[in-house]
Amino acid sequence: MACFSHTPQSQVIDQLDAVANMTLKHNASCEERLLMEIRHRIGGDGSIRQINPGTLGQNPLAYLNAVRDGDPDNSQAEFRGQLYFVYMSKYFADAVLINQEFIQFFNREYGGEGTGRVNWSIDQEFVVAMNARGPQHLPPMFRYGSNAAMNGEIRTSATAAESADYDAKHPSPTIAEVMGGSARLDQNFMYRLGKRELMNEIGDFDLRRGALDASLHYISGGRFFRLRKASEMSIGAEDARKYAEMTEILCIPTVSGVSGTLDLSTTMAGLVGLGIHQKTDPGELEKIRLAYLAFMIPNKDHTVHEIMQSSKTYGCEYVAGPGYEQYIYPADRERFIRRLQEAERARGVELPSYYLSAVHARAVSAQIS
Numbered sequence: 001m002a003c004f005s006h007t008p009q010s011q012v013i014d015q016l017d018a019v020a021n022m023t024l025k026h027n028a029s030c031e032e033r034l035l036m037e038i039r040h041r042i043g044g045d046g047s048i049r050q051i052n053p054g055t056l057g058q059n060p061l062a063y064l065n066a067v068r069d070g071d072p073d074n075s076q077a078e079f080r081g082q083l084y085f086v087y088m089s090k091y092f093a094d095a096v097l098i099n100q101e102f103i104q105f106f107n108r109e110y111g112g113e114g115t116g117r118v119n120w121s122i123d124q125e126f127v128v129a130m131n132a133r134g135p136q137h138l139p140p141m142f143r144y145g146s147n148a149a150m151n152g153e154i155r156t157s158a159t160a161a162e163s164a165d166y167d168a169k170h171p172s173p174t175i176a177e178v179m180g181g182s183a184r185l186d187q188n189f190m191y192r193l194g195k196r197e198l199m200n201e202i203g204d205f206d207l208r209r210g211a212l213d214a215s216l217h218y219i220s221g222g223r224f225f226r227l228r229k230a231s232e233m234s235i236g237a238e239d240a241r242k243y244a245e246m247t248e249i250l251c252i253p254t255v256s257g258v259s260g261t262l263d264l265s266t267t268m269a270g271l272v273g274l275g276i277h278q279k280t281d282p283g284e285l286e287k288i289r290l291a292y293l294a295f296m297i298p299n300k301d302h303t304v305h306e307i308m309q310s311s312k313t314y315g316c317e318y319v320a321g322p323g324y325e326q327y328i329y330p331a332d333r334e335r336f337i338r339r340l341q342e343a344e345r346a347r348g349v350e351l352p353s354y355y356l357s358a359v360h361a362r363a364v365s366a367q368i369s
Helices: 009-020 030-041 060-069 075-088 090-097 100-110 124-132 148-154 160-169 175-180 195-202 238-249 260-271 284-296 304-314 330-346 352-356 358-368
Strands: 155-157 225-227
Touching: 030 060, 030 090, 060 075, 060 195, 075 090, 075 195, 075 260, 075 284, 090 100, 090 124, 090 260, 100 124, 124 260, 148 238, 148 260, 175 195, 260 284, 260 304, 284 304, 284 330, 352 358
Parallel strands: none
Antiparallel strands: 155 225
């Protein structure tokens, strides 16, 4: 409960006292405890409404079903639900990082060779490194790496006026627009909801016109944060100042700071050994990065640059500016760039590198003459 910052400490203490004084009629089964874990760490404590794409409300079974069964008629919604589940598991991952007894038990039960089970263990060296990383007053999972750590200087919460200005430029579509495929690119979200997401939005499939005309309640990172100018930053925040100056001088699109979501999720990947050893697939972290690009860009939580910049903390290659697309998915670069180019042309634009090419220069010269 302490993970939810809107809950006063006094209320948390009262709730813990009440639980401690309960007379339990039976010991909770593993499945019951799993559902309770999902309820509090994934679905939230119920006191505020969740505002992220992929949220399925307070029913923990909805999240289990989303992972087990998927959403066969809507692959995009299935993807959102599963990525949301992974990202919100950061609270559970944090509990694992500080529990050496659990780590030893898990590795003994599931990480040993020849057990007949999947050899999937928690990486002890990585746990030690994460626990040693500062600042120590924060839980281990929430100690950002070098790039996302700049957010303390780069961004602050948006004021009501700034949020209103963002809403005017990027309005939330209605549920009818989203479900009908008519949401515009400048709106806050544009993809069809899955059946569980729709139920969370309007109840038990209440398809009355009034319900469908309601605005989608997702709130993006771009609306929630305001970026500081370099001149507003503290003395000594040299890295953050240089970053802000670079993005301004080079006109690199930014909206909400370096992605902490990718930083946390890449940390969780390292917890189970993904992408941190030579014996693993060298492209694992690039696949994780690509997944979060697909997860966060449609809701305007971040720009491509902010996600790519965050990935540099964990060794992924990226150079900002024209040609950035070369780094997004190098494992299948030509096919990826071709599909990206097709998508951009469908919107009536080209990739940034085109506008610096000789072909474009000749076309502009011809128009001027």
